Amino acid sequence: MQKRVEEHNDKKSVRDLKIGEYGTICCLKDPEMGLKLLEMGCLPGTQVKLNSRAPLGDPITIIVNDYTLSLRLDEAETIMLK
Numbered sequence: 001m002q003k004r005v006e007e008h009n010d011k012k013s014v015r016d017l018k019i020g021e022y023g024t025i026c027c028l029k030d031p032e033m034g035l036k037l038l039e040m041g042c043l044p045g046t047q048v049k050l051n052s053r054a055p056l057g058d059p060i061t062i063i064v065n066d067y068t069l070s071l072r073l074d075e076a077e078t079i080m081l082k
Helices: 031-039
Strands: 019-029 047-053 060-064 067-071 079-081
Touching: 019 031
Parallel strands: none
Antiparallel strands: 019 047, 019 079, 047 060, 060 067
């Protein structure tokens, strides 16, 4: 069973997800990093799911558009979720 990230008044980022949780991208915080993420398929309105974390927590892998994408935590923090 998939778990959806709970909505709060403050926005969550992909970094805040737990393994198995998913959310929908609402926006990208960093314009420079945003272009790179857009090219990798992280578009607003796209659903992402946290797939795994490295043993020390960084990097993480997310599933976006039916493929697995590896991100550093600082990159994941710029992807904001609804």
